[in-house]
Amino acid sequence: MRDFFAGIAFVIAGIVTIITAQQFPTLPSLQYGPSLFPSLIGGGFCLGGAVLALNALWLRKKAVAQEAHGNPSLAGSLPEKKNWAMLLPPISIVFYILASDYLGAMLTIMIIMFLLMLLRKTSPYIALATSLAVSSAIYFIFSRYLLVPLPQGLLLGGSLPWIS
């Protein structure tokens, strides 16, 4: 049934895309305006989403009918257990965005690395040493050599030695 819901989501996304595209301004001199391609994409979303949802329903119906005839081979698979640990990378990124201005990029990525390593049962000493060394290396390479203005953070007050 996941395909059914994915199909519905695409149909909704298609409708939203078409409605948004209709608000783009058009120029009288242009036969095909800026809304043409987004509208076609929206239409494609609706069409593809509907096919996906209907196909999922049809397969489901077929599976139920097979089950009724004593052949459970095509019946819906057992729901998979969700592993919420997949959200760790996105949460870490949001943490970086929110915290780096205050903590500074180096400290923030060090904290992220250290915690993620610990969560996967890395030895605390290895986690600490690796995250300290790698975060310093990343900060050094990007700030010193590539001249990327990574946030230094209010906490350290611009006191890192290699940043002018």
Add this chain to the structure above:
Amino acid sequence: MDILMNGVGLVLNFETLLVILAASLFGIFVGAVPGLTATMAVALLVPLTFYMDTIPAIAAIVTTSAMAIFAGDIPGTYLNIPGTPASAAYVGESYALAKKGRAREALGINLVCSVFGGIFGTIVLIVVAQSLAEVALQFSAFEYFWLAVLGLSCSIFISVGSRTKAFLSLLFGILLSTVGLDMMSGAPRFTFGVPDLMAGINFIPVMIGMFALNELMSYYASKSEKKTISIVDNDSVFHNVPGHIKRYWRNMIRGSSIGTLIGALPGAGADIAAWISYGVGKGRSKESAKYGTGNIEGIMDASSANNSGISGAWVPALVFGIPGDSITAIVIGVLYMKGMNPGPTIFMDGSGLIYALFMVFILANLMMLPIGYMAIRLSKFFILTPSRVLMPIILCFCIVGAFAINNSVVDIWLMLIVGLVAYVLAVNDFPMAPAILGLVLGSVVENNFMSAMLRTGGDLTSFFARPISAGLGIAVILLWCSPLLIKAYRYQQHKSGSVY
């Protein structure tokens, strides 16, 4: 001759050679660690290539991808886990050989076939691309429109799994390409008042989100890894290789030819090339019953194919600006970033750039021999590198890399959002290659359509008015109708079969 010497000078300098060496080691490492793919390696490299000259930047990508595709065979041989999807087709053969105590022999064959496939693909690239470029010089907006549509259509029809999902994935990519100011009217589209989006979606954070963040999330969604090696490997790497080449040289040539051809089709990468080549090899082998038990033939066919596919994908990318796979899609983004427009003029600019590029390909593939040999000897070190330590480091590279392009937090948000969407799509079996092709080719389709319409006053029949354009248009229509035609043909066959 001067142009050729310019090209040689662009490659044979300290910076480029150092980049090639570093990229070789990086590619071998990424490929040999299960869970990290060649595309992910290239996506992670892009922020660094931003700070390099054009040739070192391209050299880094070419070398990393070639090395990673070979190195994917290492965990496949020792653990039965392909390091990259391109090794999946023949992992059973390599592992079966390893269980017989012939792990290094299997990897030696993999290595030689990878080098052969890579060089074969490069020779085809050199010969074909130059001739095609002369034809492509006559192309206008009409032909480029159809060519891009053909590329996008191929990405749907070639992708593995549901075509509906591939179609939706493609539309998602095209939708991303429409973000920003409209080319004709200057009207902002889907920018939501964010000034950073006015110039369009930045390609690099999208790449990192789609290929690196998505895979990081998949890693954390999986259970903890426990990697142990029970394979004994005291055999020689190259001792038996000459004998196998003498016996199965046809497989190498066939695998390389199939790989180059499949690689050149948009949407089909090294993984599909390896599967098809393995299948063809099995079908034509006199010893097909031995497949799955550690058959050298299967390895030679598929291992040549995946590396030649990497080179083959560059043919449409360089000549038409149409990427052959996800890696060349990234390369096209890098070329645009460097102010170069991939297309036939790249062959005629007189700077020797194209010769430098060809040289980089040959050099990268030749360097695979010594570095690959070293990697085979150090296999266990690569394989046992704990992912639980590597993955957090990769995540931090993703964050800093996405930020580094424009020094903008918006790009980190973009990476995050695209990564989340890509993850949801991937776990629901939506292929990612059409999305990335959609992102690259979406604007090519729209811009060429709009400029063609402006020229002809909105006359749609003009797309069939020029011979090449009409030919390409008919090819696209036939491709779209092919499922119906195949069904009708099968129905007819079935009907006539039941009559007799």
